[in-house]
Amino acid sequence: MATVRKRKLPSGLIRWQAAYKDGSGARRFKMFERKSDAEAWLVETRHDVARGIHTPGSLSPTVKEAAALWIARCKEKRLEPMTVKGYEEHVNLHIVPFIGAKKLTEITVPAVNAFADQLRDAGRSAPMITRIVRSLGGIFKEARRRGLASTAPTSGVELDLPDRDDPRPVIPTKAELQAIIANATGRWRPVILVAIFCGLRASEIRGLRWADIDLDAKQLKLTQRADASHRIGKLKSKAAYRSIPCPPIVLNALREWKLVCPKRDTGKKGPDGEPVKVLDLAFPNGFGKVESHSNLAERGLLPVLIAAGLAEAKPLLNEAGRPVLDAAGEPKTVMIGKYGMHSLRHACASLWIENGHNPKQIQRLMGHSSIKVTFDVYGHLFADAEADQRAAESLQARLLGA
Structure with a gap:
């Protein structure tokens, strides 16, 4: 039987005790300052018990404990190491320090919004807060799977975060x-x-095989990628498996490069008596293995940007954000490129759009999982300035007749 009774604590304070039986038949209690709160909570709790989704507060794990279970589950599912590392950073740097000691039953929709406000006050950016709250949702999803939670407080939450940063990607000019x-x-x-x-992601460039380059058909076929741990694996999504046409300048460069590309073997021979290649990568390191992203950016792109006048010297800072000094006491500097590898991918998309490709074609060629991603990133490039101007002049004519 579920009841709400008045109780006087040893301190003399008056509280209202809600009592009920959980799904296992065990008697449970919870105290409230107001009778109305106890009655409202009891109605909702009895409803959850009847549906078999109630978790008593005394059995509810803390957010920190539930997060550990979620991370373990991510590893069991063999997610990419860098993905798991990102989740761990969300948990250890952002979630646990603020709400790690709270029980899952204490995390409600208002509590999620309050958590987001705390993160913002602590200097986290709007995109980062969104990713952190998404990870909190993953924690609750795993907890529900284990029967340790009955709610999804992050589902459908509108964080309403202020973000005045320009969302448009940084794209090099034609010059x-x-x-x-x-x-x-x-x-x-x-x-x-x-x-x-060709607009490939850096991971796709590092995982590209010669077997996927058809010089006669003049196209590249994307079938795999290399992650941050130098492991070859699947592409980011089903949409990432695609074929991309190559212009003559790319084909000629690939033909020349293929003649001198490192092709170390494994020491084994195949049925035809030829050495079995390690990975048959189009852009391997000197040993025929996966090239690192840092080499791609620092040894590959950066010297090109410096030669092109698209890099500048900036002070080298230590972990505390202070300038690093040389033996003479002068601040050390480091050359920083104006663009990264991903900016070149954006440049490719902008050239395709300028060439008349429609949004669906851009989605396919860029390997976006949805058209929403395409519009979110490149929507401004599909704008027709001349049509907008004609519309503005037409509005004036309709209103003023001139």
Whole structure:
């Protein structure tokens, strides 16, 4: 039997005790300052018990404990190491310090919004807060799977976060792209050209095989990628499996590069008596294995940007954000490129759009999982300035007749 009774505590305070039986038949209690709160909570709790989704507060794990279960589950599912590492950072750096000691039953929709406000006050950016709350949702999903939670407080939450940053991607101008192409030489030239004219992600470039480059058909076929741990694996989504046409400048560079590309073997021979290649990568390191992303950016792109006049010297800072000094006491500097590898991918998309490709074609060529992603990133590039101006003049004519 569920009841709400008045209780006088040893301290003399008056409280209202809600009593009920959980799904196992065990008697449970919870105290409230107001009778109305106890009655409202009891109605909702009895409803959850009847549906078999109630978790008593005394059995509810803390957010920290539930987060550990979620991370373990992510590893069991063999998610990419960098993905799991990102989740761990969300948990250890952002979730646990603020709400790790709270029980899951204490995390409600208002509590999620309050948590987001705390993160914002602590200096987290709006995109970061969104990712952290998404990870909190993953924690609750795993807890519900284990029967440790009955709610999904992050589901459908509107965080209403202020974000005044320009959402448009940073894209090199045509003149800058021409300078980059002109200064791209040696082993890095075909890499830079593939990035600019084919729009591949850096991970896709690092995982591209010669077997997936059809020089006669003039196209690349994306079938795999290399992660941050240098492991070859599946692409980001089903949409990422795609074929991309190659212009002559890319094809010529690939033909030249193929003649000198490192092709170390495994020491084993196949049925035809030929050495079995390690990975048959189009852009491997000197040992025929997966090239690192840092080499791609620092040894590949950065020198090209410096030669093209698209880099500048900036002070080298330590972990505390203070300038690092040399032996003479002068601040050390480091060359920083104006663009990264992903900017070249954005440049490719902008060139395709300028060439008349429609949004669906851009989604397919870029390997976006949904058209929403395409519009979120490149929607502004589909704008028709001339049509907008004609519309503005038409509005004036309709109103003023001139």
